[in-house]
Amino acid sequence: AQSVTQPDIHITVSEGASLELRCNYSYGATPYLFWYVQSPGQGLQLLLKYFSGDTLVQGIKGFEAEFKRSQSSFNLRKPSVHWSDAAEYFCAVGAVRSQGNLIFGKGTKLSVKP
Amino acid sequence: NAGVTQTPKFRILKIGQSMTLQCTQDMNHNYMYWYRQDPGMGLKLIYYSVGAGITDKGEVPNGYNVSRSTTEDFPLRLELAAPSQTSVYFCASIQAGGNYEQYFGPGTRLTVT
Numbered sequence: 546a547q548s549v550t551q552p553d554i555h556i557t558v559s560e561g562a563s564l565e566l567r568c569n570y571s572y573g574a575t576p577y578l579f580w581y582v583q584s585p586g587q588g589l590q591l592l593l594k595y596f597s598g599d600t601l602v603q604g605i606k607g608f609e610a611e612f613k614r615s616q617s618s619f620n621l622r623k624p625s626v627h628w629s630d631a632a633e634y635f636c637a638v639g640a641v642r643s644q645g646n647l648i649f650g651k652g653t654k655l656s657v658k659p
Numbered sequence: 660n661a662g663v664t665q666t667p668k669f670r671i672l673k674i675g676q677s678m679t680l681q682c683t684q685d686m687n688h689n690y691m692y693w694y695r696q697d698p699g700m701g702l703k704l705i706y707y708s709v710g711a712g713i714t715d716k717g718e719v720p721n722g723y724n725v726s727r728s729t730t731e732d733f734p735l736r737l738e739l740a741a742p743s744q745t746s747v748y749f750c751a752s753i754q755a756g757g758n759y760e761q762y763f764g765p766g767t768r769l770t771v772t
Contacts, residue, residue: 554699577759588663588749588763589702596758635701644709645690645753646717647761649701 547572549638551650558626559658566621566653568636578619579637579647580610589635595619606630631657661685663764665750671770672740680735680767682750688762689755691733693717693725695746696766702749708733709755740771 550569558564570576577596581589593604600612610621619636633654637647666681684691689710694702704717708727722744724736733752737744747768751761 549701579760581763588765589751589761590763591760594758594760639759644707644715645755645759645761646692646704646707649703651699651701 547638547648549636549648549650551634551636551653553653554651555654555656557656557658560628561625564621564623564626564630564655566634566636566655568619568621568650570617570619570636570638570648572617572638572640572648574640574643576638576640578610578612579639580604580608580619580621581635581637582606583633583635583652585632592621592634626655626657628657628659631655663750663752663762665748665764665767667767668765669768671772672737674740674742674771676740677736677738678740678769680737680748680750680769682733682735682764683731684733684750684752684762684764685731686752686754686762687730688752689730690753691727692751692761693723693733693735694749694751695719695744696749697746705735705748737769742771745769745771 548571579594580592595612633652636650639647663684692707693705703719706725708714750764
Protein backbone atom coordinates (compact mmCIF):
# COMPACT_ATOMS: atom_id res chain seq x y z
CA ALA A 546 0.00 0.00 0.00
CA GLN A 547 1.14 3.52 -0.68
CA SER A 548 2.00 5.47 2.42
CA VAL A 549 4.13 8.19 3.91
CA THR A 550 5.46 7.95 7.44
CA GLN A 551 6.74 10.83 9.48
CA PRO A 552 7.90 9.08 12.65
CA ASP A 553 8.20 12.19 14.78
CA ILE A 554 4.95 13.84 15.79
CA HIS A 555 6.61 16.69 17.67
CA ILE A 556 10.20 17.90 17.78
CA THR A 557 11.68 20.69 19.87
CA VAL A 558 15.02 22.21 18.99
CA SER A 559 16.93 25.21 20.27
CA GLU A 560 17.31 28.22 18.07
CA GLY A 561 20.54 27.93 16.13
CA ALA A 562 20.64 24.15 16.39
CA SER A 563 20.48 21.87 13.38
CA LEU A 564 17.31 20.11 12.36
CA GLU A 565 16.41 16.89 10.61
CA LEU A 566 12.84 15.81 10.01
CA ARG A 567 12.35 12.26 8.86
CA CYS A 568 10.14 11.00 6.07
CA ASN A 569 9.81 7.44 4.79
CA TYR A 570 7.57 6.40 1.96
CA SER A 571 6.17 3.27 0.43
CA TYR A 572 5.21 3.72 -3.21
CA GLY A 573 5.02 1.33 -6.14
CA ALA A 574 6.01 3.73 -8.88
CA THR A 575 9.00 6.01 -9.17
CA PRO A 576 8.04 8.73 -6.73
CA TYR A 577 8.27 12.42 -6.72
CA LEU A 578 8.51 13.93 -3.27
CA PHE A 579 7.61 17.17 -1.58
CA TRP A 580 8.01 18.91 1.71
CA TYR A 581 5.39 21.48 2.70
CA VAL A 582 5.28 23.81 5.70
CA GLN A 583 2.17 25.05 7.44
CA SER A 584 2.18 27.92 9.91
CA PRO A 585 -0.71 28.05 12.39
CA GLY A 586 -3.98 28.99 10.71
CA GLN A 587 -2.39 29.07 7.28
CA GLY A 588 -2.39 26.98 4.14
CA LEU A 589 0.50 24.83 2.98
CA GLN A 590 3.58 26.32 1.39
CA LEU A 591 6.00 24.30 -0.70
CA LEU A 592 9.52 24.12 0.75
CA LEU A 593 11.13 21.90 -1.87
CA LYS A 594 10.52 19.05 -4.26
CA TYR A 595 12.35 16.14 -5.85
CA PHE A 596 11.53 14.70 -9.25
CA SER A 597 14.76 13.30 -10.58
CA GLY A 598 18.44 14.04 -10.89
CA ASP A 599 20.51 15.30 -8.02
CA THR A 600 19.31 13.58 -4.87
CA LEU A 601 20.13 16.58 -2.69
CA VAL A 602 17.61 19.33 -3.31
CA GLN A 603 17.64 22.85 -2.03
CA GLY A 604 14.53 24.70 -1.03
CA ILE A 605 13.38 27.99 0.35
CA LYS A 606 14.24 29.36 3.78
CA GLY A 607 17.55 27.49 3.89
CA PHE A 608 16.03 23.99 3.89
CA GLU A 609 17.38 21.02 1.98
CA ALA A 610 16.36 17.39 1.62
CA GLU A 611 18.07 14.25 0.45
CA PHE A 612 16.36 11.49 -1.49
CA LYS A 613 17.70 8.04 -0.62
CA ARG A 614 16.05 5.44 -2.80
CA SER A 615 17.65 2.51 -0.98
CA GLN A 616 16.15 3.69 2.29
CA SER A 617 12.88 5.02 0.83
CA SER A 618 13.55 8.23 2.67
CA PHE A 619 13.37 11.94 1.98
CA ASN A 620 14.59 13.68 5.11
CA LEU A 621 14.41 17.43 5.53
CA ARG A 622 17.36 19.31 7.03
CA LYS A 623 18.35 22.78 8.08
CA PRO A 624 21.75 23.62 9.55
CA SER A 625 20.58 26.40 11.87
CA VAL A 626 16.98 26.79 12.97
CA HIS A 627 15.35 30.18 13.44
CA TRP A 628 12.42 30.89 15.75
CA SER A 629 10.29 31.64 12.68
CA ASP A 630 10.71 28.01 11.53
CA ALA A 631 8.28 26.87 14.22
CA ALA A 632 5.46 25.29 12.21
CA GLU A 633 4.13 21.95 11.07
CA TYR A 634 5.94 20.14 8.29
CA PHE A 635 4.39 17.66 5.89
CA CYS A 636 6.09 15.21 3.59
CA ALA A 637 4.14 14.11 0.50
CA VAL A 638 4.67 11.60 -2.28
CA GLY A 639 3.14 11.20 -5.72
CA ALA A 640 3.91 9.85 -9.18
CA VAL A 641 3.65 11.12 -12.70
CA ARG A 642 0.75 8.81 -13.52
CA SER A 643 -1.19 9.49 -10.34
CA GLN A 644 -3.05 12.47 -11.80
CA GLY A 645 -1.18 14.74 -9.47
CA ASN A 646 -2.64 13.06 -6.40
CA LEU A 647 -0.39 13.24 -3.39
CA ILE A 648 -0.25 11.13 -0.28
CA PHE A 649 0.63 13.15 2.77
CA GLY A 650 2.30 12.14 5.98
CA LYS A 651 0.64 13.05 9.26
CA GLY A 652 3.05 15.89 9.86
CA THR A 653 5.76 16.84 12.31
CA LYS A 654 5.24 19.83 14.54
CA LEU A 655 8.41 21.79 15.15
CA SER A 656 8.83 23.94 18.25
CA VAL A 657 11.86 26.22 18.64
CA LYS A 658 13.29 27.09 22.06
CA PRO A 659 14.94 30.49 22.48
CA ASN B 660 -2.55 36.44 -9.64
CA ALA B 661 -4.57 35.70 -6.53
CA GLY B 662 -3.68 32.00 -6.79
CA VAL B 663 -6.18 29.72 -5.06
CA THR B 664 -8.91 31.44 -3.09
CA GLN B 665 -11.42 29.83 -0.75
CA THR B 666 -14.57 31.15 0.86
CA PRO B 667 -15.70 31.30 3.55
CA LYS B 668 -12.75 31.31 5.95
CA PHE B 669 -14.85 30.09 8.86
CA ARG B 670 -18.31 28.58 9.18
CA ILE B 671 -20.39 27.00 11.88
CA LEU B 672 -23.14 24.64 10.75
CA LYS B 673 -25.85 22.83 12.62
CA ILE B 674 -26.23 19.09 12.12
CA GLY B 675 -28.24 18.39 8.99
CA GLN B 676 -27.61 21.74 7.34
CA SER B 677 -25.98 21.98 3.97
CA MET B 678 -23.41 24.35 2.53
CA THR B 679 -21.00 24.85 -0.33
CA LEU B 680 -17.35 25.61 0.11
CA GLN B 681 -16.08 27.70 -2.75
CA CYS B 682 -12.70 27.33 -4.43
CA THR B 683 -11.40 29.40 -7.33
CA GLN B 684 -8.02 29.48 -9.01
CA ASP B 685 -6.81 32.02 -11.56
CA MET B 686 -3.76 30.13 -12.81
CA ASN B 687 -5.59 28.18 -15.53
CA HIS B 688 -4.68 24.92 -13.83
CA ASN B 689 -6.27 21.74 -15.11
CA TYR B 690 -6.23 19.72 -11.93
CA MET B 691 -7.95 20.69 -8.70
CA TYR B 692 -8.27 18.93 -5.36
CA TRP B 693 -10.19 19.06 -2.11
CA TYR B 694 -8.57 17.90 1.10
CA ARG B 695 -9.65 17.80 4.69
CA GLN B 696 -7.18 18.19 7.52
CA ASP B 697 -7.83 16.81 10.96
CA PRO B 698 -5.41 17.24 13.88
CA GLY B 699 -2.60 14.68 13.77
CA MET B 700 -3.94 13.08 10.60
CA GLY B 701 -2.33 15.03 7.79
CA LEU B 702 -4.36 15.78 4.68
CA LYS B 703 -6.88 13.37 3.22
CA LEU B 704 -8.08 13.70 -0.36
CA ILE B 705 -11.86 14.08 -0.69
CA TYR B 706 -12.37 14.64 -4.42
CA TYR B 707 -10.33 15.76 -7.36
CA SER B 708 -10.87 16.94 -10.90
CA VAL B 709 -8.62 16.70 -13.94
CA GLY B 710 -10.62 19.22 -15.95
CA ALA B 711 -14.00 20.84 -16.43
CA GLY B 712 -16.75 18.24 -16.31
CA ILE B 713 -14.52 15.52 -14.86
CA THR B 714 -14.43 14.63 -11.19
CA ASP B 715 -13.39 11.60 -9.22
CA LYS B 716 -13.44 10.36 -5.65
CA GLY B 717 -10.46 10.49 -3.38
CA GLU B 718 -9.83 8.66 -0.15
CA VAL B 719 -12.70 10.11 1.94
CA PRO B 720 -15.57 11.17 -0.38
CA ASN B 721 -18.57 10.10 1.73
CA GLY B 722 -20.82 12.98 2.69
CA TYR B 723 -19.47 15.31 0.01
CA ASN B 724 -20.18 16.19 -3.59
CA VAL B 725 -18.32 18.26 -6.15
CA SER B 726 -18.82 19.73 -9.56
CA ARG B 727 -16.48 21.33 -12.06
CA SER B 728 -18.31 23.38 -14.64
CA THR B 729 -15.40 25.72 -15.34
CA THR B 730 -11.63 25.49 -15.22
CA GLU B 731 -11.50 28.09 -12.47
CA ASP B 732 -14.07 26.83 -9.96
CA PHE B 733 -14.32 23.64 -7.96
CA PRO B 734 -17.00 23.90 -5.25
CA LEU B 735 -17.39 21.28 -2.53
CA ARG B 736 -20.91 20.55 -1.30
CA LEU B 737 -21.88 19.16 2.08
CA GLU B 738 -25.49 18.01 1.93
CA LEU B 739 -26.32 16.84 5.45
CA ALA B 740 -23.64 18.13 7.76
CA ALA B 741 -22.46 15.81 10.51
CA PRO B 742 -20.10 16.43 13.45
CA SER B 743 -17.57 14.12 11.75
CA GLN B 744 -17.22 16.75 9.03
CA THR B 745 -15.79 19.27 11.46
CA SER B 746 -12.41 19.92 9.90
CA VAL B 747 -10.26 22.34 7.99
CA TYR B 748 -10.78 22.09 4.25
CA PHE B 749 -8.13 22.94 1.70
CA CYS B 750 -8.43 23.35 -2.01
CA ALA B 751 -5.38 22.94 -4.25
CA SER B 752 -4.54 23.03 -7.93
CA ILE B 753 -1.76 22.07 -10.33
CA GLN B 754 -0.98 22.48 -13.98
CA ALA B 755 -0.98 19.03 -15.57
CA GLY B 756 2.25 18.24 -17.33
CA GLY B 757 4.10 20.70 -15.19
CA ASN B 758 6.06 20.04 -12.05
CA TYR B 759 3.09 18.70 -10.07
CA GLU B 760 3.56 21.27 -7.33
CA GLN B 761 0.20 21.72 -5.65
CA TYR B 762 -0.80 25.29 -4.88
CA PHE B 763 -3.00 25.51 -1.81
CA GLY B 764 -5.71 27.90 -0.78
CA PRO B 765 -5.82 29.36 2.74
CA GLY B 766 -8.44 26.90 3.96
CA THR B 767 -11.96 26.92 5.38
CA ARG B 768 -12.44 26.01 9.02
CA LEU B 769 -15.79 24.28 9.43
CA THR B 770 -17.46 23.35 12.69
CA VAL B 771 -20.60 21.21 12.77
CA THR B 772 -22.52 21.23 16.06
